[in-house]
Amino acid sequence: MAGDNVLHVSDAEFDEMVLKSDIPVLVDFWAAWCGPCQAIAPTVEELAGEFVGRIRVAKMNVDENPKTPGKYGIRAIPTLIVFKGGQVAEQITGAVAKSQIVGALDKVL
Amino acid sequence: MTAGLYAARARLNTRLMEKISPGGQVLTTDWVDNYPGFPEGVSGFELVDRMRKQAERFGLEIVRGEVTRLSREDDWILVHMTESTLRTRAVIVATGTIPVKLGIPGEIEYTGKGVSYCATCDGPFYRGVEVAVVGGGDTAVEEALYLTRFASKVHLFHRRDQLRATGILREAVTTHPKIQIHWSTVLTEIHADDRKLVRGVTHLDLKTGQTGQLPVEGVFLFVGQTPTTSFLQGFLELAPGGYVDTDLEMATVQPGVWAAGDVRSKVLRQIVTAAGDGATAAFNAEKYIETRFGYSHAPKTTGAPAGVAS
Numbered sequence: 401m402a403g404d405n406v407l408h409v410s411d412a413e414f415d416e417m418v419l420k421s422d423i424p425v426l427v428d429f430w431a432a433w434c435g436p437c438q439a440i441a442p443t444v445e446e447l448a449g450e451f452v453g454r455i456r457v458a459k460m461n462v463d464e465n466p467k468t469p470g471k472y473g474i475r476a477i478p479t480l481i482v483f484k485g486g487q488v489a490e491q492i493t494g495a496v497a498k499s500q501i502v503g504a505l506d507k508v509l
Numbered sequence: 510m511t512a513g514l515y516a517a518r519a520r521l522n523t524r525l526m527e528k529i530s531p532g533g534q535v536l537t538t539d540w541v542d543n544y545p546g547f548p549e550g551v552s553g554f555e556l557v558d559r560m561r562k563q564a565e566r567f568g569l570e571i572v573r574g575e576v577t578r579l580s581r582e583d584d585w586i587l588v589h590m591t592e593s594t595l596r597t598r599a600v601i602v603a604t605g606t607i608p609v610k611l612g613i614p615g616e617i618e619y620t621g622k623g624v625s626y627c628a629t630c631d632g633p634f635y636r637g638v639e640v641a642v643v644g645g646g647d648t649a650v651e652e653a654l655y656l657t658r659f660a661s662k663v664h665l666f667h668r669r670d671q672l673r674a675t676g677i678l679r680e681a682v683t684t685h686p687k688i689q690i691h692w693s694t695v696l697t698e699i700h701a702d703d704r705k706l707v708r709g710v711t712h713l714d715l716k717t718g719q720t721g722q723l724p725v726e727g728v729f730l731f732v733g734q735t736p737t738t739s740f741l742q743g744f745l746e747l748a749p750g751g752y753v754d755t756d757l758e759m760a761t762v763q764p765g766v767w768a769a770g771d772v773r774s775k776v777l778r779q780i781v782t783a784a785g786d787g788a789t790a791a792f793n794a795e796k797y798i799e800t801r802f803g804y805s806h807a808p809k810t811t812g813a814p815a816g817v818a819s
């Protein structure tokens with residue numbers, strides 16, 4: 401379950417909510433069948449709280465939304481991408497420690 | 510995790526430090542068929558969830574954080590983490606292993622773009638396309654079989670001319686219509702297109718010296734695991750390969766430090782053996798704390814075992 405600070409974004413909303421966002425957006429590409437995705441979900445939620453106002457945090461279910469993952473060549477989940485000004489600024493694949501995600505976020509800020 | 514369960518149930522003030530998420534490698538396992546008590550098998554995720562809930566029922570405290578170093582201060586052991594340090598009487602190291610890298614061009618560059626170490630996570634991205642699997646042990650063979658659910662064809666590359674995997678798996682993989690085994694053959698390079706998505710591999714037949722190319726879109730690497738022990742350097746002398754040596758009671762050469770699970774030097778690295786190690790380690794840590802420091806089973810004593818992960 402996503403916390404209050406986490407958006408759920410679909411293919412249709414991606415442009416508006418992620419690419420056109422005025423602040424950087426961390427998108428967590430996930431699926432229900434993926435263990436490591438469940439593993440990092442709590443971290444992603446925590447980060448949404450800690451970076452509120454500075455970074456938007458969104459989750460995209462790759463089963464329900466095949467277009468966006470296809471466009472960005474995502475072939476592994478979890479994949480975390482930080483979008484800044486509509487561009488891919490940072491990308492992390494696999495369940496990693498929180499410090500590594502924080503490092504990526506700090507870089508784009 | 511089992512060490513944490515036993516220690517917490519023994520009413521020691523126990524903390525489990527985990528850098529990603531409790532459950533470790535089991536989270537990347539689709540289906541566990543050989544853990545006793547589950548006649549139909551159980552998904553890795555569910556098994557982990559059940560273990561965690563059981564341990565938490567006994568009061569195990571799970572802390573998210575990465576242990577960067579251990580040190581000793583008289584009879585105390587200091588567990589250094591990225592943001593804090595814990596002082597404890599006993600530590601159980603259960604940091605497991607991570608996949609070995611093959612070390613060929615394209616591997617690191619295209620990880621997540623076609624190169625994968627987890628079929629359960631990434632298999633469904635390869636519906637109807639050809640993939641390569643590298644390795645010859647149980648994991649490689651299991652994952653090759655799993656990938657046949659999605660891929661149109663699975664090429665299994667093995668550097669020897671016979672598989673190390675157990676009999677039942679060996680039979681399944683050699684007779685599977687979607688799996689082609691390339692014996693005595695290694696990958697030498699992974700290729701990608703201009704979007705950096707994997708499009709093929711170059712392989713080398715070790716017997717004939719012939720090379721060839723295959724148009725696979727996924728490359729799954731299962732060439733072994735390496736122990737997560739770099740944080741122990743300078744504190745514990747490690748066995749060749751980086752594993753931690755223990756005696757039959759899971760004790761390391763450092764008083765107050767035990768090891769359990771895949772991180773130990775041992776023959777069979779499985780969930781059931783890791784759980785067994787964890788129970789033994791926690792039991793001995795409890796005895797040690799009681800006899801050496803005279804703490805009885807009172808909760809909230811300062812300094813109890815800190816089960817480092819799982």
Ligand SMILES: Cc1cc2nc3c(=O)[nH]c(=O)nc-3n(C[C@H](O)[C@H](O)[C@H](O)COP(=O)(O)OP(=O)(O)OC[C@H]3O[C@@H](n4cnc5c(N)ncnc54)[C@H](O)[C@@H]3O)c2cc1C
Pocket residue numbers: 510526527528529530531532533534535537538540541542543544574575576577603604605606607648737740769770771772778779780781783817818819
């Ligand atoms: C694909 C695959 C399939 C498998 N299938 C089976 C199967 O069907 N049946 C079976 O019995 N076994 C199976 N295994 C083996 C089984 O997963 C392992 O034997 C078992 O997970 C070992 O448990 P462990 O607790 O020792 O280590 P791990 O599961 O590796 O857990 C170690 C934990 O420690 C954490 N950690 C590491 N370093 C630190 C640090 N410095 N600070 C904090 N935390 C840290 C890690 O994040 C991890 O969560 C499989 C393994 C793989 C890879």
